């Protein structure tokens with residue numbers, strides 16, 4: 001199957017209210033352009049340096065999402081262009097993003113990453129840590145970041161009941177967040193293996209790589 005055909009059949013499974021982030025990490029410019037030429041404009045990368053290289057060489061109307069773990073000292077490399085940062089998991093990181101965004105006179109959209117999986121290897125906040133960030137006075141001072149919603153990854157398992165439970169949990173945290181910040185609109189959950197369940201549980205943004213580009217080495 002070609003990338004264009006994969007995209008087409010994937011798009012047919014996505015409701016209109018769900019945004020597709022084509023996860024292009026490790027993939028070449030040629031492969032990304034094939035998706036671009038079939039109309040895809042939103043791409044996700046998990047390494048800042050790799051994303052910068054692609055941004056410098058690919059069409060300027062691509063919206064670049066940072067979906068991986070973000071080291072604070074690398075925020076400066078993407079502050080000029082990044083469209084959405086999914087993996088924000090500390091106030092310190094938000095403060096750094098704000099500082100770098102200011103240099104470009106931008107307001108950078110961010111998602112707070114929640115820890116919903118059973119594995120403790122995955123990054124993210126728990127509910128009490130989220131509360132602390134939302135209630136902090138410092139957050140109110142950050143004029144160059146905008147919290148748009150939440151992101152989460154389910155446990156890597158074949159147990160669909162467990163996956164559903166974790167996405168459902170994230171959706172209820174999202175609903176509570178919406179009570180506090182009514183403007184939030186993005187719930188980023190679902191990958192190639194679990195996006196159908198994620199959408200059923202309320203996802204508004206899916207991050208899909210291998211179902212579009214094939215498996216990674």
Ligand SMILES: *Cc1c(COP(=O)(O)O)cnc(C)c1O
Nearest residue numbers: 023046067191192207208209210
């Ligand atoms: C790689 C990655 C994806 C895409 O995974 P696929 O299984 O290839 O769809 C989604 N989200 C994050 C955070 C990733 O790192």
